[in-house]
Amino acid sequence: MTLLGLLVYLLPLRLEASLSSDWDTRAGLWAGLSSCGRLLFSRQQYHLRRLLTKILKKQVLSPGIKRFELDAAEIARKALPGQFVVLRVNEEGERIPLTVADTIPDRGILVIVFQEAGKSTRLLGSLCEGDTILDLIGPLGRPSHIEKFGTVVCIGGGVGTPEIFPVARALKQAGNKVISIIGFRNKDLILMADEMESVSDELIVATDDGSNGTKGFVTDMLKQVIDRGEKVDHIFAVGPVIMMKMVSKTSEPYKIPTVVSLNPIMLDATGMCGVCRVEVGGETKLACVDGPEFDGHKVDFDLLMARLRTYLPEEKQSLELFEAAQKIGGCCGGKGACHA
Ligand code: FAD
Ligand code: MG
Secondary structure (H helix, E strand, O other): OOOHHHHHHHHHHHHHHHOOOOOOOOHHHHHHHHHHHHHHHOOOOOOEOOOOOEEEEEEEEEOOEEEEEEOOOOHHOOOOOEEEEEEEEEOOOEEEEEEEEEEHHHEEEEEEEEEHHHHHHHHHHHHOOOEEEOOEEEEEOOOOOOOOOOEEEEEEEHHHHHHHHHHHHHHHHOOOOOEEEEOOOOOOHHOHHHHHHHOOOOEEEEEOOOOOEOOOOOOHHHHHHHHHHOOOEEEHHHHHHHHHEEEEEHHHOOOOEEEEEEOOOOOOOOOOOOOOEEOOEEEEHHHHHOOOOOOOOOEEEHHHHHOOOHHHHHHHHHHHHHHHHHOOOOOOOOOOOOOO
């Protein structure tokens, strides 16, 4: 994509962000401007797909969690573990950041797995095989740092499991001993256990209610692994913010480097708007270009959780309007009934 094209795409986003009430601190402004400079002078190539992107395959992995295979060859060829894409379903659609859950480069397939959290992900989930998504940009963000650490624990919570999967696979391929811990509220919500097992030396499944696997939280399992004398050299964790906070708190006394993948509210995802700013080690960072992975021992998780709640009333209202429209048959990607 040309520099001019990138600017044409980003300018409205920058204005949108400036006008929003979220644009309220000098730290955010500075972070946005400095990363904008870095972006313009960097050699990174973004694939902005203005072409419609086709959904080749759709699966329901567990209630409210869907897996799409997308026809997106350029992104599939380039994406690395830990990176993400941003998509918009239609012209009025919000931008939805989603982690690259997998790629099948030789078939040009990009895999996303998402939880229907609100209006935009519900709309996305209502699309059917053969439907198209208006635009898709990626791969974005810094890839995970993969090397031979020794023994690595990979932790996925809920929909964080598909997100940690490519990271665990890359760590295994790099020669690490991979111990994976995946946690869910109950057995009906378990997903990708077979895939995680295939890239792990050991897989521990935890459910909050004990309906499958071991009863307890992923942090209990992590503590058990450390306390049984396993020399853990590195931890990667993806999941709800509270889970990543507790994992980081658990590993801190043992001084085990812990990487978490942050999911703040994100708008342009290229470093221009500053909406996804997070605080790491007392510094303002932008999750989109500096992350999304950060040192869990330095992240201000409480600030992140507070900022994720900023627009709750608007999100609730938007979902209610969407559900009302669905009842009168106005949704499903505009194509009538859809089975899943
Ligand atoms: P809403 O009702 O609008 O919001 C529900 C909650 O989601 C909000 O309270 C807020 O906390 C959060 N949210 C809302 N808008 C955004 C936004 N633009 N960006 C981030 N969070 C938002 N989810 C997945 O299920 N699978 C993934 O692989 C995945 N990867 C992500 C990677 C990154 C880098 C980021 C930043 C987020 C990722 N998310 C992922 C979260 C996903 O983007 C949000 O759940 C989604 O945007 C919510 O939109 P909504 O309109 O459906 O829900
Ligand atoms: Mg939304």
